Amino acid sequence: xxxxxxxxxxxxxxxxxxxxxxxxxxxxxxxxxxxxxxxxxxxxxxxxxxxxxxxxxxxxxxxxxxxxxxxxxxxxxxxxxxxxxxxxxxxxxxxxxxxxxxxxxxxxxxxxxxxxxxxxxxxxxxxxxxxxxxxxxxxxxxxxxxxxxxxxxxxxxxxxxxxxxxxxx
Amino acid sequence: xxxxxxxxxxxxxxxxxxxxxxxxxxxxxxxxxxxxxxxxxxxxxxxxxxxxxxxxxxxxxxxxxxxxxxxxxxxxxxxxxxxxxxxxxxxxxxxxxxxxxxxxxxxxxxxxxxxxxxxxxxxxxx
Amino acid sequence: xxxxxxxxxxxxxxxxxxxxxxxxxxxxxxxxxxxxxxxxxxxxxxxxxxxxxxxxxxxxxxxxxxxxxxxxxxxxxxxxxxxxxxxxxxxxxxxxxxxxxxxxxxxxxxxxxxxxxxxxxxxxxxxxxxxxxxxxxxxxxxxxxxxxxxxxxxxxxxxxxxxxxxxxxxxxxxxxxxxxxxxxxxxxxxxxxxxxxxxxxxxxxxxxxxxxxxxxxxxxxxxxxxxxxxxxxxxxxxxxxxxxxxxxxxxxxxxxxxxxxxxxxxxxxxxxxxxxxxxxxxxxxxxxxxxxxxxxxxxxxxxxxxxxxxxxxxxxxxxxxxxxxxxxxxxxxxxxxx
Numbered sequence: 073x074x075x076x077x078x079x080x081x082x083x084x085x086x087x088x089x090x091x092x093x094x095x096x097x098x099x100x101x102x103x104x105x106x107x108x109x110x111x112x113x114x115x116x117x118x119x120x121x122x123x124x125x126x127x128x129x130x131x132x133x134x135x136x137x138x139x140x141x142x143x144x145x146x147x148x149x150x151x152x153x154x155x156x157x158x159x160x161x162x163x164x165x166x167x168x169x170x171x172x173x174x175x176x177x178x179x180x181x182x183x184x185x186x187x188x189x190x191x192x193x194x195x196x197x198x199x200x201x202x203x204x205x206x207x208x209x210x211x212x213x214x215x216x217x218x219x220x221x222x223x224x225x226x227x228x229x230x231x232x233x234x235x236x237x238x239x240x241x
Numbered sequence: 242x243x244x245x246x247x248x249x250x251x252x253x254x255x256x257x258x259x260x261x262x263x264x265x266x267x268x269x270x271x272x273x274x275x276x277x278x279x280x281x282x283x284x285x286x287x288x289x290x291x292x293x294x295x296x297x298x299x300x301x302x303x304x305x306x307x308x309x310x311x312x313x314x315x316x317x318x319x320x321x322x323x324x325x326x327x328x329x330x331x332x333x334x335x336x337x338x339x340x341x342x343x344x345x346x347x348x349x350x351x352x353x354x355x356x357x358x359x360x361x362x363x364x365x366x367x
Numbered sequence: 368x369x370x371x372x373x374x375x376x377x378x379x380x381x382x383x384x385x386x387x388x389x390x391x392x393x394x395x396x397x398x399x400x401x402x403x404x405x406x407x408x409x410x411x412x413x414x415x416x417x418x419x420x421x422x423x424x425x426x427x428x429x430x431x432x433x434x435x436x437x438x439x440x441x442x443x444x445x446x447x448x449x450x451x452x453x454x455x456x457x458x459x460x461x462x463x464x465x466x467x468x469x470x471x472x473x474x475x476x477x478x479x480x481x482x483x484x485x486x487x488x489x490x491x492x493x494x495x496x497x498x499x500x501x502x503x504x505x506x507x508x509x510x511x512x513x514x515x516x517x518x519x520x521x522x523x524x525x526x527x528x529x530x531x532x533x534x535x536x537x538x539x540x541x542x543x544x545x546x547x548x549x550x551x552x553x554x555x556x557x558x559x560x561x562x563x564x565x566x567x568x569x570x571x572x573x574x575x576x577x578x579x580x581x582x583x584x585x586x587x588x589x590x591x592x593x594x595x596x597x598x599x600x601x602x603x604x605x606x607x608x609x610x611x612x613x614x615x616x617x618x619x620x621x622x623x624x625x626x627x628x629x630x631x632x633x634x635x636x637x638x639x640x641x642x643x644x645x646x647x648x649x650x651x652x653x654x655x656x657x658x659x660x661x662x663x664x665x666x667x668x669x670x671x672x673x674x675x676x677x678x679x680x681x682x683x684x685x686x687x688x689x690x691x692x693x694x695x696x697x698x699x700x701x702x703x704x705x
Contacts, residue, residue, distance in 0.1 A: 122253070167263065172257065172259040172263065173257055173259050173260050173263055174253065174254040174255050174256045174257045174260050175253045175254070175255065176255060176256065176260070177256070177257070177259070177260030177263060177264055180260075180264055181263060181264060181267050184264075184267055184268065184271060185267075188271060188274075204275055205275075207271060207275055208275070211268055211271050212268075215264060215268070223255070226253060226255055229253060240252060241252070241253075290395045293394065293395050293396045293414075293418065295393075295395075330489065330491060332489075332491070341586045342586065343586075345402055347397070347401075347402050349397060349489075352397070354395055354396075354397075354402050356395070356402075356404065362574075362576070362586070362590070362689075363574045363575055363576035363586070363587060363590050364559060364573045364574050364575065365559055365561055365566045365573060365574075365575050365576070365593075366564075366575070366576045366577070366578055366586070366587050367564050367565065367566050367575055367576070367577055367578065367599050367600065367601040367636060
């Protein structure tokens with residue numbers, strides 16, 4: 073990897089971490105699911121996916137989850153966010169490949185699935201299925217939050233010249 | 242490094258028709274998954290076991306009569322009870338009407354257990 | 368084509384929810400004077416194993432079956448040595464020492480007194496009358512653990528009085544539940560074992576409700592979480608009762624009075640990883656009353672909850688989740704530092 077590329081990837085990671093930490097400092101939107109946030113850090117993840125492809129985006133996502141989890145003092149959150157990010161990234165990648173949708177929609181689906189992933193982990197940990205009820209509101213919430221990050225990502229993508237990007241869908 | 246403003250058009254769009262379709266589909270899929278996970282709660286039923294084997298299952302919402310192994314069971318008004326039995330001590334008859342999850346009527350000589358099942362708020366009662 | 372396959376992969380992830388559950392199975396039966404029931408999730412059948420464990424315990428410890436060691440020691444004459452297997456011996460020792468710790472509130476040697484009151488199995492409340500004072504006295508004279516001697520070298524037990532009798536009815540359901548748990552925990556994903564109301568939570572926690580002691584139109588009075596590996600037993604003055612001339616008599620006899628206990632505690636729930644303890648201590652708690660029970664529980668490292676005559680629920684190291692009858696109040700957790 074060239075130093076230049078490493079620098080650009082690190083910049084994205086830094087932005088993701090920054091936004092993630094800022095979000096964590098705010099009180100949770102839903103008291104029952106404390107690890108559920110607006111997901112602003114996903115702007116950076118989505119951009120990583122757009123500009124560098126799935127493998128690099130996955131790497132950045134992994135690092136982001138681990139670092140934020142370790143520093144937030146609740147290592148269990150790593151499990152939750154990894155699960156959410158994995159589903160979210162995968163679905164975003166597939167939708168982008170299909171080239172049918174605008175960015176906000178791709179991100180909205182990613183947002184929904186991010187919450188799905190987190191609830192699945194919660195179900196495994198608490199060994200009850202009752203927690204799945206929360207997905208009724210979380211899905212809608214995740215769709216809106218995702219759409220928001222998608223809009224932001226769209227405008228950032230427009231602002232960055234294409235020679236900084238190494239990937240096309 | 243030149244930033245040609247005219248070339249800043251993104252290869253991605255802000256909105257396409259497919260967006261609505263895809264999001265609706267995904268939400269429907271999530272709803273479907275939820276449906277299967279949180280399966281509908283069954284109403285109260287009474288299970289009848291003879292010598293440890295399940296022989297009958299009666300829905301309490303439907304009036305019914307069942308004769309087996311020397312016992313006559315009656316379901317009425319959401320409850321089940323032993324109407325008559327050929328056992329010597331008749332404890333099963335004396336137990337009376339049961340209807341709550343976990344309640345049982347037991348006839349030791351005839352090896353019959355009647356038990357109320359169904360999703361309740363607790364999983365067992367001590 | 369590749370796109371369709373990719374999409375299908377994405378969709379199938381969602382259905383990971385409903386999938387991957389082992390089959391839910393049930394088993395039912397009779398043992399030790401009451402029904403038993405187990406529901407479990409496992410890829411293999413455990414019914415036979417569960418039946419076997421419980422029926423073999425009944426064979427060994429039921430007062431009515433001639434195969435049981437209890438039957439043999441009860442039928443024996445003073446001085447006769449009855450041989451015990453290693454497991455039987457350690458069970459006897461455990462119960463004897465537990466009885467001492469409860470200051471006789473739990474006492475397996477009270478069987479003569481239990482019989483005098485008519486609470487020995489099979490129990491039929493019809494036509495029962497309380498025993499006379501002299502009958503109680505005679506029974507008390509034969510009811511003492513001091514009449515029994517356990518001999519470690521010969522692994523045997525003997526008694527010094529012909530009419531001294533033993534009964535493990537207050538403990539055996541907990542023992543059974545624990546043995547079943549040990550037998551199946553490696554083979555099941557999760558299981559709930561219910562032996563006559565004594566419940567064991569295998570490999571996961573379960574939500575358990577406690578019978579309302581005075582009003583059975585309530586499904587339960589309060590609920591709590593029984594953690595994985597724990598066994599809970601409940602004893603109450605509502606379980607075996609007969610009424611004579613307008614007075615009701617229940618089956619938990621206080622050896623200090625020779626009569627049904629009257630400590631203010633009407634129902635006791637004990638939770639422990641040791642099933643024997645849970646069951647025996649539940650009986651003891653009803654006899655001892657609130658204060659002594661709290662001390663005893665802390666000493667023995669068990670937790671639970673008591674329901675009193677005056678409609679209070681006293682938790683001891685236990686988190687009460689829900690109360691269905693609002694006329695009952697919950698006291699502060701009696702455990703120190705809770």
